[in-house]
Amino acid sequence: MQLPESDKTLPGMNESGQQSGEKKPDFEALELEFLGSMLPGIVHNLATPLSGVIGATQLLEMRVGEQERLLNELDRGVTTSADALKVQHQKSCSNLDIMSRNARHLTDLLQVIIRRFHRCGQNTPGPVSLFELVSNELQFLDANLTYKHKVRKRFDLAHDSYTVFAVYKHVVAVIDEFVLRSLAAHDFSRGLVEVNVTTNYEAGNGILQLEAKFFETDEEPLETDSIDMFLARLGENGASYETHHEKGNLTITITFPRQAKGT
Amino acid sequence: MQLPESDKTLPGMNESGQQSGEKKPDFEALELEFLGSMLPGIVHNLATPLSGVIGATQLLEMRVGEQERLLNELDRGVTTSADALKVQHQKSCSNLDIMSRNARHLTDLLQVIIRRFHRCGQNTPGPVSLFELVSNELQFLDANLTYKHKVRKRFDLAHDSYTVFAVYKHVVAVIDEFVLRSLAAHDFSRGLVEVNVTTNYEAGNGILQLEAKFFETDEEPLETDSIDMFLARLGENGASYETHHEKGNLTITITFPRQAKGT
Numbered sequence: 001m002q003l004p005e006s007d008k009t010l011p012g013m014n015e016s017g018q019q020s021g022e023k024k025p026d027f028e029a030l031e032l033e034f035l036g037s038m039l040p041g042i043v044h045n046l047a048t049p050l051s052g053v054i055g056a057t058q059l060l061e062m063r064v065g066e067q068e069r070l071l072n073e074l075d076r077g078v079t080t081s082a083d084a085l086k087v088q089h090q091k092s093c094s095n096l097d098i099m100s101r102n103a104r105h106l107t108d109l110l111q112v113i114i115r116r117f118h119r120c121g122q123n124t125p126g127p128v129s130l131f132e133l134v135s136n137e138l139q140f141l142d143a144n145l146t147y148k149h150k151v152r153k154r155f156d157l158a159h160d161s162y163t164v165f166a167v168y169k170h171v172v173a174v175i176d177e178f179v180l181r182s183l184a185a186h187d188f189s190r191g192l193v194e195v196n197v198t199t200n201y202e203a204g205n206g207i208l209q210l211e212a213k214f215f216e217t218d219e220e221p222l223e224t225d226s227i228d229m230f231l232a233r234l235g236e237n238g239a240s241y242e243t244h245h246e247k248g249n250l251t252i253t254i255t256f257p258r259q260a261k262g263t
Numbered sequence: 264m265q266l267p268e269s270d271k272t273l274p275g276m277n278e279s280g281q282q283s284g285e286k287k288p289d290f291e292a293l294e295l296e297f298l299g300s301m302l303p304g305i306v307h308n309l310a311t312p313l314s315g316v317i318g319a320t321q322l323l324e325m326r327v328g329e330q331e332r333l334l335n336e337l338d339r340g341v342t343t344s345a346d347a348l349k350v351q352h353q354k355s356c357s358n359l360d361i362m363s364r365n366a367r368h369l370t371d372l373l374q375v376i377i378r379r380f381h382r383c384g385q386n387t388p389g390p391v392s393l394f395e396l397v398s399n400e401l402q403f404l405d406a407n408l409t410y411k412h413k414v415r416k417r418f419d420l421a422h423d424s425y426t427v428f429a430v431y432k433h434v435v436a437v438i439d440e441f442v443l444r445s446l447a448a449h450d451f452s453r454g455l456v457e458v459n460v461t462t463n464y465e466a467g468n469g470i471l472q473l474e475a476k477f478f479e480t481d482e483e484p485l486e487t488d489s490i491d492m493f494l495a496r497l498g499e500n501g502a503s504y505e506t507h508h509e510k511g512n513l514t515i516t517i518t519f520p521r522q523a524k525g526t
Binding site for chain 2: 037107
């Protein structure tokens with residue numbers, strides 16, 4: 001079994017700006033470009049639960065003074081204050097509940113993103129669980145609001161412990177580019193885009209199918225050159241693929257070997 | 264006065280993947296690439312205050328049961344519970360304080376980022392306050408931990424209401440690329456990098472000076488080709504610039520006109 005290389009390829013500030021004059025596509029630059037395109041959506045997505053946290057915090061803070069007053073009254077023997085304190089307590093509990101839910105949501109979002117960076121640090125081929133990879137990446141894409149709300153999705157993932165032989169980040173790049181292109185089709189036609197993702201195991205191979213259904217227009221809204229480039233990279237590690245592209249539909253089927261060739 | 268165009272150029276998911284075969288540098292792709300390189304640092308930077316929020320929330324939640332018990336005791340006439348409740352209240356207040364501070368920090372971070380996206384949506388030349396632009400962008404760069412902690416910075420910004428004639432995002436791109444290159448120099452030599460940013464007004468022009476001092480090595484760690492490309496773009500709107508590059512030092516001086524040529 002090959003161990004993943006260290007985080008050498010975790011996108012860092014020192015890796016960009018090398019895109020000129022190279023024959024081979026600069027995948028690193030493209031990956032950073034993709035992340036950059038995600039950033040505004042991620043930031044907006046973080047803003048909503050954060051405003052829940054802020055709101056609940058402010059309500060709790062507003063209640064502090066009243067609670068202090070009631071506690072002081074108790075000291076002076078005003079027994080009715082106990083009931084009032086209970087009411088305050090109930091309100092605080094429900095604020096706390098909202099806060100907690102939003103803070104957990106924020107944490108989940110950040111963790112999905114951090115996990116994704118970490119996984120994509122794996123730069124060498126090795127056993128990859130298609131189920132885990134696809135689930136994680138779709139969660140990561142969900143961190144972007146456009147994808148979350150504008151695309152109708154349907155997933156049918158074979159949930160088993162089989163793995164395929166591939167480079168984690170190379171598979172991810174195909175999914176990302178596919179989603180990016182589908183969203184571009186959405187922006188172009190203003191029509192709904194439906195994305196179907198299926199994984200399966202057949203004849204000892206792992207299969208990943210990506211299908212985009214989009215609004216038919218006279219001009220074809222969906223470019224596939226960039227997807228082909230990423231597919232070709234998968235081919236370097238033994239995957240085969242088929243692209244079916246017609247008006248209103250793009251279907252990509254990738255077949256991954258279970259193991260490295262010759263093992 | 265020209266009004267900024269709408270958010271057309273706000274980095275969106277539909278704008279990437281167009282980097283091949285163009286003569287002119289694809290500035291949009293480069294901008295997204297830069298944002299992508301910032302993302303991991305931003306996410307890690309958000310994680311710290313968020314864990315403060317989570318921690319405080321959990322402490323508050325742990326206290327809920329005890330407070331309920333004490334309130335019930337009060338009902339049954341146990342007057343000593345009032346004092347215990349006061350202690351609980353004090354503790355909750357200090358948790359709330361921590362939470363509030365961290366939540367505000369999170370909000371500030373997100374707002375800096377959102378404001379930056381918004382400003383960089385301005386795609387046409389117009390009056391720009393150098394002070395405001397440089398301050399905002401340095402705050403945005405601070406959202407990335409590498410820059411925040413590994414670069415020694417010194418700023419000397421002329422704080423006045425004068426504006427210069429430029430495209431906001433074009434000026435920002437030069438600062439970003441400059442900082443990116445300086446960080447790359449840091450990664451290369453493992454030595455400290457010092458960045459000095461100065462703005463000034465002289466003879467009716469606005470002047471922005473960017474200076475990087477870095478560790479001298481036999482191999483020059485600092486590429487400037489990409490910076491030149493962004494500087495050339497500033498030239499299109501009437502700015503002139505000078506680059507001074509020697510071992511261990513890069514100084515860029517940009518002179519912006521106060522107004523558009525011929526006005």
